[in-house]
Amino acid sequence: MNLKTITVNENEGIALLTLNRPDKRNAISYELIADLQQALDAISHSQSQVLIITGAGKAFCSGMDLENLKSLIGRTQEQNLEDSRTMARLFRSIYAFPKPTIAAVNGAAIAGGTGIATICDFTLATPEAKFGYTEVRIGFVPAIVSNFLLRQVGEKHARDLLLTGRIFDAAEALRLGLLNEIVEPGNLLPRAYELAHTLIENSPASVRSTKQLLSHALLDELDRGLENAVAENARIRQTHDFQEGISSFLEKRKPKWSGH
Numbered sequence: 001m002n003l004k005t006i007t008v009n010e011n012e013g014i015a016l017l018t019l020n021r022p023d024k025r026n027a028i029s030y031e032l033i034a035d036l037q038q039a040l041d042a043i044s045h046s047q048s049q050v051l052i053i054t055g056a057g058k059a060f061c062s063g064m065d066l067e068n069l070k071s072l073i074g075r076t077q078e079q080n081l082e083d084s085r086t087m088a089r090l091f092r093s094i095y096a097f098p099k100p101t102i103a104a105v106n107g108a109a110i111a112g113g114t115g116i117a118t119i120c121d122f123t124l125a126t127p128e129a130k131f132g133y134t135e136v137r138i139g140f141v142p143a144i145v146s147n148f149l150l151r152q153v154g155e156k157h158a159r160d161l162l163l164t165g166r167i168f169d170a171a172e173a174l175r176l177g178l179l180n181e182i183v184e185p186g187n188l189l190p191r192a193y194e195l196a197h198t199l200i201e202n203s204p205a206s207v208r209s210t211k212q213l214l215s216h217a218l219l220d221e222l223d224r225g226l227e228n229a230v231a232e233n234a235r236i237r238q239t240h241d242f243q244e245g246i247s248s249f250l251e252k253r254k255p256k257w258s259g260h
C-alpha cells in the first residue's frame with residue numbers, strides 16, 4: 001500500500017492503523033480519507049483478525065483539515081454531494097468492518113474524529129481525551145455522525161451533543177456509553193492489544209458472523225439515514241451561514257450569523 005497519511009503495522013493477527021499527521025493533529029484531509037479506505041479494504045482481506053485505530057502525537061483526530069475547509073467554499077452542488085458521499089462511505093466502512101475494531105483514543109477526537117473513534121466496536125481513551133460534535137459552531141451540520149450517535153446514546157443525549165456542539169471529556173463519554181474504558185496514557189496501546197488478543201482467542205468465523213448479525217438488521221435503516229445525511233450536508237454548504245462559519249473560523253473571529 002502506498003499510504004502517505006497513515007501507517008499500518010500487521011503482526012500476530014492484529015493490524016495497528018495509525019493516523020499519521022501529528023503536525024496537523026491528524027486532521028481529516030481528502031488524502032487521509034482515501035488512505036483510510038485503501039487500508040480498510042486491504043486489512044479486511046488480510047490475515048489480521050482485529051483492527052486497532054489510534055493517532056500519532058498528542059491528538060487522535062482533530063476534525064476537518066483547515067486547507068480542506070477553505071476549499072469547501074464555492075464548490076458546486078455535485079462536488080458537495082460527492083464529498084459527502086465519500087465521508088459517508090468511510091464511516092459506513094468502519095461501522096460495518098468485518099473484523100472487530102478498537103479505537104485507542106490518545107487525545108482530542110473532534111467532529112469527524114469523534115465519529116471515527118466512537119463507531120468502532122470498542123473505544124478506549126485516556127483521561128485527557130476530549131470529544132465534541134462541533135459542526136454547528138461553524139455553520140455545518142453533523143448529519144452523517146448523527147446517524148450513528150442516535151443509535152449509541154439515544155435521542156435526548158444526541159440532541160444535547162449535536163445542538164450545543166460542546167466539548168466533553170472522557171468521563172462523560174464513558175457515562176454516555178461512547179467509551180468502553182478509560183485507560184492511563186502509558187497503558188492505552190497495551191490495553192488495546194490485550195483486548196485484541198482476547199478477541200483473537202475466539203473463533204474468527206463466529207466473531208465475523210456475530211458482527212454481521214449485530215449490524216445487518218440496522219444497515220438498511222442506516223443507509224437510508226446516510227443518504228438523507230449526504231443530501232443535507234450538501235445543502236447546508238450552499239448557505240450563507242456555512243460560508244460565514246468557515247470564514248470566521250479560519251479568520252479566528254466571532255461569526256455573524258444571518259440564519260440563511
